[in-house]
Amino acid sequence: xxxxxxxxxxxxxxxxxxxxxxxxxxxxxxxxxxxxxxxxxxxxxxxxxxxxxxxxxxxxxxxxxxxxxxxxxxxxxxxxxxxxxxxxxxxxxxxxxxxx
Amino acid sequence: xxxxxxxxxxxxxxxxxxxxxxxxxxxxxxxxxxxxxxxxxxxxxxxxxxxxxxxxxxxxxxxxxxxxxxxxxxxxxxxxxxxxxxxxxxxxxxxxxxxxxxxxxxxxxxxxxxxxxxxxxxxxxxxxxxxxxxxxxxxxxxxxxxxxxxxxxxxxxxxxxxxxxxxxxxxxxxxxxxxxxxxxxxxxxxxxxxxxxxxxxxxxxxxxxxxxxxxxxxxxxxxxxxxxxxxxxxxxxxxxxxxxxxxxxxxxxxxxxxxxxxxxxxxxxxxxxxxxxxxxxxxxxxxxxxxxxxxxxxxxxxxxxxxxxxxxxxxxxxxxxxxxxxxxxxxxxxxxxxxxxxxxxxxxxxxxxxxxxxxxxxxxxxxxxxxxxxxxxxxxxxxxxxxxxxxxxxxxxxxxxxxxxxxxxxxxxxxxxxxxxxxxxxxxxxxxxxxxxxxxxxxxxxxxxxxxxxxxxxxxxxxxxxxxxxxxxxxxxxxxxxxxxxxxxxxxxxxxxxx
Numbered sequence: 001x002x003x004x005x006x007x008x009x010x011x012x013x014x015x016x017x018x019x020x021x022x023x024x025x026x027x028x029x030x031x032x033x034x035x036x037x038x039x040x041x042x043x044x045x046x047x048x049x050x051x052x053x054x055x056x057x058x059x060x061x062x063x064x065x066x067x068x069x070x071x072x073x074x075x076x077x078x079x080x081x082x083x084x085x086x087x088x089x090x091x092x093x094x095x096x097x098x099x100x
Numbered sequence: 101x102x103x104x105x106x107x108x109x110x111x112x113x114x115x116x117x118x119x120x121x122x123x124x125x126x127x128x129x130x131x132x133x134x135x136x137x138x139x140x141x142x143x144x145x146x147x148x149x150x151x152x153x154x155x156x157x158x159x160x161x162x163x164x165x166x167x168x169x170x171x172x173x174x175x176x177x178x179x180x181x182x183x184x185x186x187x188x189x190x191x192x193x194x195x196x197x198x199x200x201x202x203x204x205x206x207x208x209x210x211x212x213x214x215x216x217x218x219x220x221x222x223x224x225x226x227x228x229x230x231x232x233x234x235x236x237x238x239x240x241x242x243x244x245x246x247x248x249x250x251x252x253x254x255x256x257x258x259x260x261x262x263x264x265x266x267x268x269x270x271x272x273x274x275x276x277x278x279x280x281x282x283x284x285x286x287x288x289x290x291x292x293x294x295x296x297x298x299x300x301x302x303x304x305x306x307x308x309x310x311x312x313x314x315x316x317x318x319x320x321x322x323x324x325x326x327x328x329x330x331x332x333x334x335x336x337x338x339x340x341x342x343x344x345x346x347x348x349x350x351x352x353x354x355x356x357x358x359x360x361x362x363x364x365x366x367x368x369x370x371x372x373x374x375x376x377x378x379x380x381x382x383x384x385x386x387x388x389x390x391x392x393x394x395x396x397x398x399x400x401x402x403x404x405x406x407x408x409x410x411x412x413x414x415x416x417x418x419x420x421x422x423x424x425x426x427x428x429x430x431x432x433x434x435x436x437x438x439x440x441x442x443x444x445x446x447x448x449x450x451x452x453x454x455x456x457x458x459x460x461x462x463x464x465x466x467x468x469x470x471x472x473x474x475x476x477x478x479x480x481x482x483x484x485x486x487x488x489x490x491x492x493x494x495x496x497x498x499x500x501x502x503x504x505x506x507x508x509x510x511x512x513x514x515x516x517x518x519x520x521x522x523x524x525x526x527x528x529x530x531x532x533x534x535x536x537x538x539x540x541x542x543x544x545x546x547x548x549x550x551x552x553x554x555x556x557x558x559x560x561x562x563x564x565x566x567x568x569x570x571x572x573x574x575x576x577x578x579x580x581x582x583x584x585x586x587x588x589x590x591x592x593x594x595x596x597x598x599x
Contacts, residue, residue, distance in 0.1 A: 008287070015280050022273055031269060038276030045283035053290040061234050061286070065279055068241045072272050075248045079268055082252060083261045092269075095262045 007048035015041035028080055028090045032073065039069045107170075114168050114177045117157050117185060118225055124150030125218040132211030140210045144200045144546075147214045151193040151221075158186050169231060173293045176231035183428060183575040184228035184355040187435060191348045192221040194553060197546040198443050199340035201450045206253060206338075213253065217344065220246030227352035232293040233282040236313075236356055240278065240320065243349060244271050251337040251345070263336025270329040274319035281312025297364040310365065314375070317360075320353035323413065324382040327406050334402035339449055342398055343442030346405050347435050354431065357416065358424060362579050369419050373505075376417035381511045383410030388518040397445055398455050400522065401438070404481060407519060408434055411496060414508055418499040421579045426495040428572040433488035433561055437480040440554025444474045447543045447551070457526060462535025470541065471530045473551045478523040480558045483516050488561035495569075 014037055021034025043062045050058025084090055112119070128147050131138065167178040196217060203210050223243025230236045248271065252264025282292075288305040291297050300306055318326035334342045361372055387407030394400040412434070415427030447470055448463070449455055464471040480489035493516065500509050543551075561568055 011283075015276075018276065022269075028265070028269070032272075035269075035272050035276050038273075039279055042276070042279040042283045045280070045287060049283070049287040049290070052287075055290055057234065057292050058283075058286060061237070061282070061292075064234065064238050068238070068275065071245060072241075072275070075245055076268055076272065079248065079252050079261065079264045082255055083258075083265055086256075086258055086261065092265075095265060 004048060004052050007044060011041040011044040011048070014038075014044065026091050026093050028092055031092070032076055032080075036069060036073075039065055111168070111170055114166065114170055114175070117154050117161070117189075118222065120157060121150065121154050121189075121218065121222050121225065124154070125215055125222065128218060129212070129215045132215070136211075140203055140214075141200055143211055143214050144196055144203070147196050147218055148193055150218070151189055151196070155186065155189050155193065158182055158189060162186070172232075173295070174232050174235045175226070175229050177229060178578060179575045180358070180578060181229045181355065183572070184351060185225050187351050187431065188221060188224045188228065188348050191344065191351070191435060191439060192217060194439055194443075194550050195340055195344040195348075198343065198439075198446050198550045199338075200546050201544050202338060202340050202446060206255075208255060209253075213250070216246045216250050220244075220250070220344070221348065224348050224352040228355040230356055231295075231359065233285060233313075234292055236360075237275075237279055237282055240316075240353075240356075241275055243352065244275075244320075247271075247341070247345060247349065250341045251333055253338055253341065257336075259336040260338065261336075263333045267329050267333040267337075270319060274316040274326075277312045278316035281309045281316065284309030284312070294359055294364045298366060302368065313360070314357075317353050317357055318379070321350045321357075321409050321412075322406055323379050323409050324386045324406060325379075327383070327386075330406060331399050331402045334405075335396060335398050339398065339442065339446045339455070342402075343439055343446070346401065346438055346442065350409065351431055351435070354412065354416075354427065358427070361416065361419070362424065373417055373419055376413055376419075377505060377508055380410045380413035380417055380508060383407060383413065384511060384515040385410075388515050388522075392518070392522045394522075395457055396455050397457050397460065397526070400457065400526075401441060401445070404519065404522075405438065407515060408438070408481065410515075411493065411512065414500050414505070414512060415496045417505060417508065418496075418503045420499065420503060421576055422502060423496075423499040424576045424579050425569070425572045426492075426499040428575060429565075429569060430492040430496050432568060432572070433480065433492035433558070436554050436557030436561065437477045437487075437489055440473060440551060440558060441477040441481065443547065443550045443554055444470050444477065447547045448541065450547075451541050451543075452537075457529060459536075460526060461529050461533035462538065463530040463541075465535050465538050467541040467543070469548075470543065470551070473555055474530060475527055476555055476558055478526060480562070482520045482523045484520070486562045488558045488565075491562055491565045 018034045018037030018041060022031050025031055025034065043065055046058040046061050080090060087094065128143060131146065132143055162179060162182045169176045196214060203213055206213065220243050223239055223246065226239040227243055230239050248264060248268045251267050252261050254260035284305045286292055288303050288309065289297055289300045315326060322330045337345065365372060384407050387403045387410060391400050391403035394403060412427055412430050415423045415430060445455065452459055476487065480487035483489040483493040497509050497512060
C-alpha cells in the first residue's frame, strides 16, 4: 500500500516541472506539453484523494479535466497552425508585433 | 459510491434560460449550414432575437423569484445568478449588434462568428450559476474556448493571430493553476460544494489551493499582477470581441469570486481582505499610470479597464453586504460606459480603419453624435457627476468607508484624478484639434442603436439610480448575514493568510 503523501509529492513534482517548462521553454509545442503536465498532475491528485476519501467526486473531476485538456489542444494547435502559416516559426520570442 | 440522478420538470425549469440559448445556438449554426446564401445580417438578427427571448425569461425568473439548486448543488439559481446572467446576455446582445459591420472584414466563417459568440455567452451564464469547484473549472474553460477562437478570428491579420496565441497560452496556464488549486482544496477537505467548504480549517494545502484558484480568477478579471495578457489581446483582437472580452468574462468571474469569498471563505475574511486591498491598489495605480502613455485607443481602454477592475475590487474588499451591492452596481455602470466607448471605437474604426488616438482628432467635426457619446462614456468611466460612473464610485467608496479601508479610498481618489487626465486628453483631441480629413462619418443603424443604449444606460443610472440600487440590494440578500468584524478586534493569529 503506497501512502497518500507519495502521490501528492509525485503530483507536486510533475506540476512544478510543468510550470517551469512553461516559463523557460520558447517552443510553443513544448509549452503546450508542459501545460498538459500541469493538468495531469491535477489528475494524479484527484485520483489519489478520491481513493483516500472513498468519494467519487474526484474521479468525476478527472474525466472533465481530460475533456478540457483535449479540447484545449484542438483549439491551441489550430491557432499555432494559423500562425505558422504566416510566420513560419513557432518560437514565442519571434511574436512581438504587439508591444507596450 | 452510488450515484443517482433524479430530475423533475420543475428542476428543468431552473435550466430554462440555458436550454433556450443552447437550442438557439444550434439553430443559428444549422441555419448557417443549410442556407449558406443567407445574408449574415439576418443571422445576426436571428441571434439577437434568441438572446432577447432569453433576456425576457431571465427577467421573468427575477420577478417570479425562482430559485433552487440542481445536480447535487453544482448549479444554483438565485437572484444573484440571475442578475449576472442578465448582465451577460445583455452584453452579448449589444456586442452582436455592434459586430454586424465588422463581420464583413472576416474572409471566412462569418456565420460561425455568431455561433461562437453565443456559445461563449452560454458558458458565462453557467459560470454565474457555478456553485462548486467542479463547475467552476468546467464553466470557466467552456466560456474561454470560444474566446480563444474569436480573438484569433482575423486569420490574415498577424496581430490578431498573435493576440490569440498570447491569450491562449496564458489562458490555459491559468486553467492549469485553477485545476491544481481545486485538487488541493479537495484533498484538504474532501468536499467541492462551496457551502460545505465553509467549515474547513486553514491548513497549508487549503491556503495554497485557494491562492492558486484566486490567481487563475485574477487572470480572468485581469487584475494586476495577472494582467499580462490584457493589453496585447485587446489590441490584436477584433474590436467587438475586445468589447465583449472587457465586460462579460469579468462579470462572470466576479460572480464566482463573490460566491467563493462570501460563502466558502467567510471565516477567513481578514486574510482575503488584505490580499484584495493590495491587488486593488496595484490594479488602479498601474492601470491608470500606464494608460497615460498609450497611443492606441484599444490599449488605452485596456489599461483603463484594469484600473476599473481595481475599483470593483474595492467593493469586494469591503466584504460586506453593502460592498457586494456596490460592486454589482459598479459592474452595471461599467457595462454601459465601457461597451458604449467600445461601440464608438468600432464605429470610427469601421470607417477610418485605425485605432490610433491621433486619428480621433476633430471627431466632433466629422460626427458630432459619436464625439458627444464618447465624451459621455469617458466622463462616466472617470466618475464625473451626474453620470452613472459617479454614483458607482460614490457607492463603492461609501461601502469601503464603513469598513474603515481609508488607504484604499485615498488611493482610489488619487486615481480618479489621474484617470480624468487621460480621458480628457482624448476629449481635447476630439473637440479642439482639427481633423486631417473633415468628411463626415457614416454609421449604420444597429451601431447607432448600441450607442444610444449605452448613452441611455449611462445617463439614467446617473440621474435616477433608485430602481437599480433596489435591484442590486435585492440580488445580494443572501449575504445580509455578513457583518464583518473590523481588523482591530481580531486576534493576530489569523493574519495574514488565514494560517
